[in-house]
Amino acid sequence: xxxxxxxxxxxxxxxxxxxxxxxxxxxxxxxxxxxxxxxxxxxxxxxxxxxxxxxxxxxxxxxxxxxxxxxxxxxxxxxxxxxxxxxxxxxxxxxxxxxxxxxxxxxxxxxxxxxxxxxxxxxxxxxxxxxxxxxxxxxxxxxxxxxxxxxxxxxxxxxxxxxxxxxxxxxxxxxxxxxxxxxxxxxxxxxxxxxxxx
Amino acid sequence: xxxxxxxxxxxxxxxxxxxxxxxxxxxxxxxxxxxxxxxxxxxxxxxxxxxxxxxxxxxxxxxxxxxxxxxxxxxxxxxxxxxxxxxxxxxxxxxxxxxxxxxxxxx
Numbered sequence: 688x689x690x691x692x693x694x695x696x697x698x699x700x701x702x703x704x705x706x707x708x709x710x711x712x713x714x715x716x717x718x719x720x721x722x723x724x725x726x727x728x729x730x731x732x733x734x735x736x737x738x739x740x741x742x743x744x745x746x747x748x749x750x751x752x753x754x755x756x757x758x759x760x761x762x763x764x765x766x767x768x769x770x771x772x773x774x775x776x777x778x779x780x781x782x783x784x785x786x787x788x789x790x791x792x793x794x795x796x797x798x799x800x801x802x803x804x805x806x807x808x809x810x811x812x813x814x815x816x817x818x819x820x821x822x823x824x825x826x827x828x829x830x831x832x833x834x835x836x837x838x839x840x841x842x843x844x845x846x847x848x849x850x851x852x853x854x855x856x857x858x859x860x861x862x863x864x865x866x867x868x869x870x871x872x873x874x875x876x877x878x879x880x881x882x883x884x885x
Numbered sequence: 886x887x888x889x890x891x892x893x894x895x896x897x898x899x900x901x902x903x904x905x906x907x908x909x910x911x912x913x914x915x916x917x918x919x920x921x922x923x924x925x926x927x928x929x930x931x932x933x934x935x936x937x938x939x940x941x942x943x944x945x946x947x948x949x950x951x952x953x954x955x956x957x958x959x960x961x962x963x964x965x966x967x968x969x970x971x972x973x974x975x976x977x978x979x980x981x982x983x984x985x986x987x988x989x990x991x992x
Contacts, residue, residue: 710974717970722963727953741969748973749980766923771958775922778954815942822938829942834952844955846927 694769702756713748719770720747720777727781732788743784747777819866824859827852831878838881853878914940915947925954 694715700708724743728735751759762772815825823845830836830844838856842849856878916924916937923929924937941948 706978709977713970713973713977717973718962718965721965721969722960723957725963726957726960730953737966741966741972744969745973745976748977752977752980761919763919763923766919766928767926768922771926772918772922774957775918775925775954778957779918822935822942825942826938829945829948833945834948843959844952 691764691768695764698759698762698764698769701751702760709752716770716773717744719774720744723774723777724781727778728785731782731785739784743777743781747773747780750776750780815863816866820859820862824855824862827855828859831856838878849881853881915944916940921947921950921954925951925958 694712697708697712697715701712721740721744724740724747725735728740728743758776762769815828820828827841827845830841831838836844838849838852842852845852920929920933920937924934929937941951
């Protein structure tokens with residue numbers, strides 16, 4: 688039996704109100720939850736208080752448990768591993784917590800600005816016409832040109848090989864050149880973020 | 886890439902999985918928690934994956950969330966304080982009674 692299958696059974700038992708299953712679930716995933724919360728607080732706060740980390744850990748498991756386990760029931764085992772899902776949930780709770788702290792201490796105009804800033808780094812975003820390139824090609828262009836990632840980082844985030852990123856980039860640029868009537872690109876389009884390309 | 890280039894701290898639509906937030910996410914097309922986790926695990930069907938990547942290409946805040954969670958997942962385990970698991974279990978057991986379905990607890 689794989690860990691995923693075991694987790695599925697435990698989640699079912701938790702939803703049925705089995706105390707032992709809850710204890711097992713906590714033992715299995717407290718490390719994942721703790722790691723996510725500590726890393727998020729370390730990143731966004733100048734000072735991380737162990738008491739805050741504990742509170743958010745407690746709230747994460749309570750969140751799964753309260754309201755007739757509605758959040759736990761929402762977990763779709765066909766879509767992701769439980770460890771990934773609970774990482775996303777824990778991180779979201781940590782972000783909510785930080786947002787509340789920042790909202791207390793920040794002028795409202797700054798909060799509105801930050802919510803609208805997103806990943807824009809001060810440069811004008813490139814404009815990409817719809818339906819000319821694939822969603823993945825579009826995403827790769829955003830990651831490289833808007834977010835400043837290099838090929839290695841882009842490949843790592845998307846869990847693909849560097850050559851795949853180079854290829855996606857090349858095909859996207861070729862299609863865009865064709866779309867704008869610039870020719871199919873007589874020369875191979877080199878990726879500006881590719882530090883390993885010869 | 887350490888995410889420091891981004892000023893936002895998380896998609897305003899993706900809030901810890903409560904019902905209202907889930908509805909808001911659907912309205913704003915930001916992937917819900919299951920879909921986001923499924924994308925990270927590379928377990929989505931191709932059409933759903935395309936839909937997420939379309940969204941990520943247009944939503945820098947969700948993209949930042951994606952980078953950050955991916956980096957979280959890549960980090961090695963952290964030593965968890967021994968007492969924490971017991972404390973969480975005790976809290977669940979004593980929080981308004983045994984952990985059985987049907988109870989409503991406000992946090």
